[in-house]
Amino acid sequence: MRNQARHYSLLSLLASAIYVTGQNLSSSQVNTIKSQLSSTDLQSWEIGTYSQALLELDTPSWSTLTPGVSFPSVAAGSSPSSLDEVFAYAKTVAQNWTVVNHVSSDNASSIVAPLLANSAVGDPPSIGFTLVLANLTGRAQADGVAYADAATSQLEYLLEGAPKTPDGAISHRPEQTQLWADFVYMVPPFLAFYGTATGNETVARMAWEQVKLYRQYLKSNNTQTTDSGQSTVGLWQHMALGSGADEGFWSTGNAWAAGGIVRVLGTFAASPMSSSLQTEQADLVQWAHEIQLALGTWVDSESNLLHNYANDTTGFLDAASSVLYAASVYRLATLLDAGLPASSAKSSDGTSVGKLVSSVHGSVPIAERIRSTVFTAQSSSTGSGLAHFTSDLALTPVVNPLNWGAQLQLPATETKLAANNGLAMSPEGQAFVLEMQAAYRDWVGAGSPGQNAAFSMRFGGVSKTILAFVVGLGMWILV
Numbered sequence: 236m237r238n239q240a241r242h243y244s245l246l247s248l249l250a251s252a253i254y255v256t257g258q259n260l261s262s263s264q265v266n267t268i269k270s271q272l273s274s275t276d277l278q279s280w281e282i283g284t285y286s287q288a289l290l291e292l293d294t295p296s297w298s299t300l301t302p303g304v305s306f307p308s309v310a311a312g313s314s315p316s317s318l319d320e321v322f323a324y325a326k327t328v329a330q331n332w333t334v335v336n337h338v339s340s341d342n343a344s345s346i347v348a349p350l351l352a353n354s355a356v357g358d359p360p361s362i363g364f365t366l367v368l369a370n371l372t373g374r375a376q377a378d379g380v381a382y383a384d385a386a387t388s389q390l391e392y393l394l395e396g397a398p399k400t401p402d403g404a405i406s407h408r409p410e411q412t413q414l415w416a417d418f419v420y421m422v423p424p425f426l427a428f429y430g431t432a433t434g435n436e437t438v439a440r441m442a443w444e445q446v447k448l449y450r451q452y453l454k455s456n457n458t459q460t461t462d463s464g465q466s467t468v469g470l471w472q473h474m475a476l477g478s479g480a481d482e483g484f485w486s487t488g489n490a491w492a493a494g495g496i497v498r499v500l501g502t503f504a505a506s507p508m509s510s511s512l513q514t515e516q517a518d519l520v521q522w523a524h525e526i527q528l529a530l531g532t533w534v535d536s537e538s539n540l541l542h543n544y545a546n547d548t549t550g551f552l553d554a555a556s557s558v559l560y561a562a563s564v565y566r567l568a569t570l571l572d573a574g575l576p577a578s579s580a581k582s583s584d585g586t587s588v589g590k591l592v593s594s595v596h597g598s599v600p601i602a603e604r605i606r607s608t609v610f611t612a613q614s615s616s617t618g619s620g621l622a623h624f625t626s627d628l629a630l631t632p633v634v635n636p637l638n639w640g641a642q643l644q645l646p647a648t649e650t651k652l653a654a655n656n657g658l659a660m661s662p663e664g665q666a667f668v669l670e671m672q673a674a675y676r677d678w679v680g681a682g683s684p685g686q687n688a689a690f691s692m693r694f695g696g697v698s699k700t701i702l703a704f705v706v707g708l709g710m711w712i713l714v
């Protein structure tokens with residue numbers, strides 16, 4: 236008995252001293268993150284991003300990132316209760332839109348206004364897909380809320396009210412024409428959703444057009460590649476045009492863009508218009524992967540995380556952008572594996588999707604390194620049992636989402652809160668975690684496409700785990 240107890244404690248001591256390669260979060264950890272976000276006063280883009288995370292995580296059968304889902308026909312069925320929280324956001328936002336714009340039954344269909352009063356053009360549309368979904372389920376009457384009018388008002392504001400470049404890129408800002416990579420996660424997915432839901436191919440195609448224009452302005456023309464193969468070719472600047480533009484290769488901006496492009500791709504693929512949007516889908520694959528390929532070369536080989544600015548390797552590490560990057564890689568690999576779009580589809584420059592698959596698979600091991608690092612279990616030191624989460628399950632280290640050059644000070648004590656613009660966590664980063672959890676689950680469910688590419692590169696992590704096991708076993712035999 237005594238000996239056995241000794242063996243046990245020695246083993247557990249050993250186990251607590253090592254990192255255990257992580258898989259995913261437990262359902263109670265997921266629930267903690269959800270309830271924390273649900274009880275937070277979120278910014279417009281955070282409501283949109285969290286709603287998207289909830290859709291992917293809790294109702295994959297309605298998410299256009301799930302291969303085989305038909306949109307909008309899926310929304311004609313009765314809606315599962317797992318969408319209640321998403322619809323609650325849609326309802327509050329549509330009600331507030333009615334109040335703020337003094338909407339009456341006479342003028343509801345002619346209002347041109349953003350969904351929420353906000354300092355940016357590009358952020359409120361991130362919520363738009365939830366209103367489009369709510370409208371499709373026919374709950375407008377029961378709720379007494381004009382979901383379709385509110386969504387159309389937001390669309391018209393983007394098309395008519397917002398500043399644009401001469402070639403038609405919609406500005407992310409109202410006071411000057413300035414393009415931010417963030418926009419690509421907020422606006423094109425809404426345009427694709429709205430266009431598909433209303434059967435308006437012109438609007439759906441605008442999603443692709445905006446991505447195309449944003450890429451033209453933001454994609455680096457720089458051809459610098461370091462000796463170790465790190466490349467800025469294909470990275471996007473955070474912003475272009477106007478005064479005060481941040482021209483650095485902000486990792487979150489790149490991840491927003493890759494994630495948004497993949498969402499547009501999924502919606503096109505799920506749409507009845509899919510066959511007439513083949514070239515567009517091939518372009519989207521190419522453009523999302525171009526970012527993933529470049530960004531992947533900057534994932535730090537020791538920490539398995541991106542730096543806040545991808546090529547500023549002296550800056551702080553950012554797990555939030557790393558996680559959104561990984562989610563976008565799992566999603567793209569999963570869609571391609573399902574033949575969405577077909578490998579024969581060709582992009583505008585003549586590249587066939589089939590030719591891109593092995594390169595997309597080449598990014599999978601990088602996503603795997605990020606995921607297993609972020610979900611690595613660690614003994615007590617952080618209090619959460621996970622190396623990259625505080626005891627409140629706040630992802631760390633992360634950029635301050637309200638101050639893109641600064642790191643969020645975590646865990647957030649009284650004094651640190653002030654330096655954090657009042658934030659105790661990064662709400663967008665927490666939503667990205669849920670998206671990676673869902674994307675990984677669905678990628679595993681699809682048979683882990685690209686995992687073979689993953690094996691050789693994952694060997695480092697695997698061998699460490701095996702080593703720890705062997706050492707542990709040796710100790711047990713010795714004692």
Ligand SMILES: *[C@@H]1O[C@H](CO)[C@@H](O)[C@H](O)[C@H]1NC(C)=O
Binds near residue numbers: 258259262
């Ligand atoms: C994720 O974790 C849950 C337990 O929380 C487990 O049931 C599930 O199989 C895991 N999924 C994957 C893909 O590893």
Ligand SMILES: *[C@@H]1O[C@H](CO)[C@@H](O)[C@H](O)[C@H]1NC(C)=O
Binds near residue numbers: 327328331351
């Ligand atoms: C809706 O309006 C109420 C009252 O002004 C406000 O407290 C709430 O934050 C708003 N919600 C959203 C999602 O805009």
Ligand SMILES: *[C@@H]1O[C@H](CO)[C@@H](O)[C@H](O)[C@H]1NC(C)=O
Binds near residue numbers: 336337341342346
């Ligand atoms: C809509 O109609 C109401 C009631 O007549 C009016 O108060 C409001 O100003 C109108 N809103 C707009 C944006 O025209």
Ligand SMILES: *[C@@H]1O[C@H](CO)[C@@H](O)[C@H](O)[C@H]1NC(C)=O
Binds near residue numbers: 370371372383384387
């Ligand atoms: C609202 O839903 C109806 C079908 O239920 C559809 O015909 C209409 O196009 C939708 N409008 C918007 C803006 O989504």
Ligand SMILES: *[C@@H]1O[C@H](CO)[C@@H](O)[C@H](O)[C@H]1NC(C)=O
Binds near residue numbers: 394435437438
């Ligand atoms: C599609 O939407 C655009 C923008 O609102 C509109 O101008 C156009 O008339 C619509 N097309 C159809 C066929 O409804």
Ligand SMILES: *[C@@H]1O[C@H](CO)[C@@H](O)[C@H](O)[C@H]1NC(C)=O
Binds near residue numbers: 453456472475
């Ligand atoms: C790259 O070059 C094109 C063509 O000259 C230009 O329009 C674009 O603004 C440049 N991109 C950046 C990020 O400087």
Ligand SMILES: *[C@@H]1O[C@H](CO)[C@@H](O)[C@H](O)[C@H]1NC(C)=O
Binds near residue numbers: 546547
């Ligand atoms: C990142 O790349 C750009 C373009 O090559 C370069 O101007 C900048 O100095 C680089 N940043 C760092 C920190 O090396």
